[in-house]
Amino acid sequence: MSATDAMTLRRLLANAPKRWGHWGADDEIGALNYLTPDEVKRGLATVRDGRTFTLGVPIGSPEGDAVFPGRWPAKHFMVADKAGFENGHWHPLPGGLEFADDYVTGFAQAGTHCDALGHMWFDDTLWNGFPASSTNGGMTTAGIMPIAERGIVGRGVLLDIARFRGKPVLDRAETFSHHDLMDCARAQGVEILPRSILLIRTGWVGALAAGQQSVGNNYWEPGLTFSLDLVRWFDAMQVPCLVTDTLANETTYDPETGLMLVLHAALMRNLGIVFTEMAALDRLAADCAADRRYEGFYCASPTKVSKGTGGSTNPVFIK
Numbered sequence: 001m002s003a004t005d006a007m008t009l010r011r012l013l014a015n016a017p018k019r020w021g022h023w024g025a026d027d028e029i030g031a032l033n034y035l036t037p038d039e040v041k042r043g044l045a046t047v048r049d050g051r052t053f054t055l056g057v058p059i060g061s062p063e064g065d066a067v068f069p070g071r072w073p074a075k076h077f078m079v080a081d082k083a084g085f086e087n088g089h090w091h092p093l094p095g096g097l098e099f100a101d102d103y104v105t106g107f108a109q110a111g112t113h114c115d116a117l118g119h120m121w122f123d124d125t126l127w128n129g130f131p132a133s134s135t136n137g138g139m140t141t142a143g144i145m146p147i148a149e150r151g152i153v154g155r156g157v158l159l160d161i162a163r164f165r166g167k168p169v170l171d172r173a174e175t176f177s178h179h180d181l182m183d184c185a186r187a188q189g190v191e192i193l194p195r196s197i198l199l200i201r202t203g204w205v206g207a208l209a210a211g212q213q214s215v216g217n218n219y220w221e222p223g224l225t226f227s228l229d230l231v232r233w234f235d236a237m238q239v240p241c242l243v244t245d246t247l248a249n250e251t252t253y254d255p256e257t258g259l260m261l262v263l264h265a266a267l268m269r270n271l272g273i274v275f276t277e278m279a280a281l282d283r284l285a286a287d288c289a290a291d292r293r294y295e296g297f298y299c300a301s302p303t304k305v306s307k308g309t310g311g312s313t314n315p316v317f318i319k
């Protein structure tokens with residue numbers, strides 16, 4: 001980023017709200033603090049018939065998973081299998097049991113995942129004012145562990161922007177705002193209450209999986225785009241966690257300034273809103289469209305990666 005870009009980002013965020021210190025100088029979970037036991041009960045109270053939806057995308061697929069440019073897909077290797085017993089590499093356990101073991105390696109930010117609040121920063125400062133140097137060699141502040149210890153549990157609201165706009169999937173670089181979220185909620189007959197976990201469907205992850213979109217040069221995904229009003233709205237609504245079916249939860253470039261991933265700065269770094277990305281929302285969305293119920297109990301927790309910048313998750317939504 002050039003010095004001018006950095007100045008532009010500072011200017012954009014100069015009057016935007018910031019929640020540093022709000023939950024104490026040591027806080028590492030930010031807006032998850034809004035998910036009090038009452039919010040967990042509010043989420044539970046939305047459950048009517050107990051239908052469950054898992055929101056994780058598969059990883060380690062032989063053809064390669066979609067990942068943000070600069071990353072590579074998870075790799076999955078068999079370490080022990082029947083062939084290894086047949087060729088004498090492995091021997092049955094006393095009693096005769098044999099086993100299959102495997103090894104999975106990949107980016108913490110590949111597949112459905114939560115970002116640690118310190119995953120992105122600027123001006124050498126992470127969430128809550130922690131120094132960027134605390135990322136060196138592993139996240140000693142604002143890593144994924146405190147979020148994983150806490151869990152993300154509450155009332156979830158699905159906002160199906162793609163369906164609301166009458167299309168299966170949003171276009172490359174197509175944007176929407178908090179006004180669109182409110183209009184979508186109204187059309188769906190669901191209320192976005194303060195402290196609701198927002199799940200926004202664009203259709204993008206489904207389109208990537210189906211090969212209708214791909215990650216390549218000039219990658220530019222659809223999504224929310226920065227405005228001061230939008231950041232103020234997220235703050236006023238006390239949104240604890242933003243879940244989307246895109247790789248990075250926001251349109252890749254701010255259409256006005258060309259800056260990249262501005263909401264990672266405005267919502268994650270400054271407000272402490274936890275980002276959960278690459279959720280599979282198509283099946284849930286079809287169900288919500290069928291029964292016109294767009295709220296439910298949302299429950300997720302990332303993997304406890306020691307000093308990690310993020311962690312895989314397979315959230316469960318219960319209606």
Ligand code: UVW
Binds near residue numbers: 115
């Ligand atoms: C990027 O870092 C680009 O996205 P994510 O928030 O998935 O980690």
